[in-house]
Amino acid sequence: MREHLPVLQVVLPLVAALLAALTRRPGRAWALALTAAWLVLAIAIGLLLQVLGEGVTSYHLGGWEPPYGIEYRVDLLNAFVLLIVSAMAAAVVPFARTSVAREIAPERIPLFYSALLLCLAGLLGIAVTGDLFNVFVFLEISSLSAYSLVALGSDRRALTAAYRYLIMGSVGATFVMIAIGLLYAMTGTLNMMDLAARLPAVAATRTVPVAFAFLTVGVGLKLALFPLHLWLPNAYTYAPSAVSAFIASTATKVAIYMLLRFFFTVFGAAFSFDVMQLDWILTPLALFAIVLASLAALHQEDGKRLLAYSSVAQIGYIVLGISLASVLGVAAGILHVFNHALMKGALFMTMGCVMYAVGSVKVSAMAGLGRLMPLTMAAFVAAGLSLVGVPLTVGFISKWYLVQAALERGAWPLALAVLLGSVIAAAYVWKVVEAAYFRPPPAGSETREAPLGLLVPTWALVAANLYFGIDARWTAGMAVRAAEAVLGVGR
């Protein structure tokens, strides 16, 4: 079975999604989702160990040799991304049981888990495949299921948020499709490695830069790069709590993986950064994202919306690392993909706890929650400190690497921008902390602490935030090796 791990990674959640759609009982659908999510995590761990031990794994679907057939190709970078996505799914599904029972009508719950598993299958598929058209297919699977997940939110505005996400996401997917078509027209191949070998011969044409531009904008829409992020705040705000936690920590991360794969593996760093001068686009946009989105977060009165704008800013950090195009910079980006998944997952889960207990995540509704829900709010403070980048949390590790990467290039203004972003992050995290701890609870409030079913997954992620913040040898080592693998240097 070991050789089949790459394909099982995708087929398992897909089949589980189908079975979940057939059941009518919420409990059964949840049990299916839980089994699938944990098995998928086990497969991801197995794949990572396999890649660490034996190098790049290649799987030929249907026995057709690449570049003619579809190839699933796993190197250290996608093995790491697969691990992040499946670990977040394994943490969110236990959380979803209690949270979803309160936010979604019972007859829709099996379909909710079906859509969640489909989304997971799509995201894992994007990460595992080595075929360009396959990427597009999985992108559509994950996006379409994500739109319907957002639309399941209990607030009616979830529908308009999902519709806007649908329009922007479809534009992005269409742009990616056009780019893939142009590349196919120029080279006659869809296999990534084959493309990488054939593209330099035709790189001087006009078609290839156009394909590159379409791809950059299309993926930029999917990962909510600064001026293309407008779909994100509403989608994260009005989605069910479990969906916000899942999508915020996985969907944009997989889009960043696509960015890395296209820029560094398919087009090559030399073409992307020396010929197309991508850094002159990515760096300013990343800086705008860090500063402006953080400032926007400061002005939000809704806890989830605040976190959503903060996500746009955090994506800025990741893109800033990538735009440096050095091993250290890309490693900082990959490291922050992992770390940001941990902190945003934990933070959106605390919002899920508040939603469960209070019924609202407005900052004003959180007055006095520090006393009424001590465990939830302590989790928020711990994950919030991680978001700010306080030492002993994962946020500090990411920023440490990012500042180092910037200074390595002599780009001290970038390092300053990172620090400025942290200061603003401290301000917007404080906004919630101030409401929770320094304002009295409304008189006669009967708000109770969230149930264990919500607290355990939340605290598990908070613990991961602290653990990987104290001992970053494994994560940082993996990120550096993945960056070396994708840049084609080192071993």
Add this chain to the structure above:
Amino acid sequence: MDDCPILRVGAKIMIPTILLFGLYVQFHGEYGPGGGFQAGVIVTSAFILYALIYGLDSTRRVIPPFVPRAAAVLGVLIFAGTGLASLLAGGRFLDYDVFAGSPQKGQHWGIFTVELGVFVAVFGVMLGVFYAFVGRGRPQ
């Protein structure tokens, strides 16, 4: 349109022909143009024609609303199941060579089952979409 005899009789002649043509497109898919997707759409169009002439309620008696969802799921399960079966038979995912003794027969049976899955799934999804749009604002 219950009161229009030309349409009613015309539909009665058309619908079996459409269904038969759908099956032809399905089973001739390996040799000529056609296959599961086209066949699924054609067969669904027969039921949509039936619904347009005879009304949604009688169509729902012919095909209850839970059928489209089950068919959509079943179709993909047939497809994925074929892949898993080839995996269990010792080949790669969706490698039909391992079926039915020889690679030639195996490829034949493999593509046949996969196309059947596509047919069932497309039929289920198309009819489900039709039911969802037409049934808006009506009791289930």
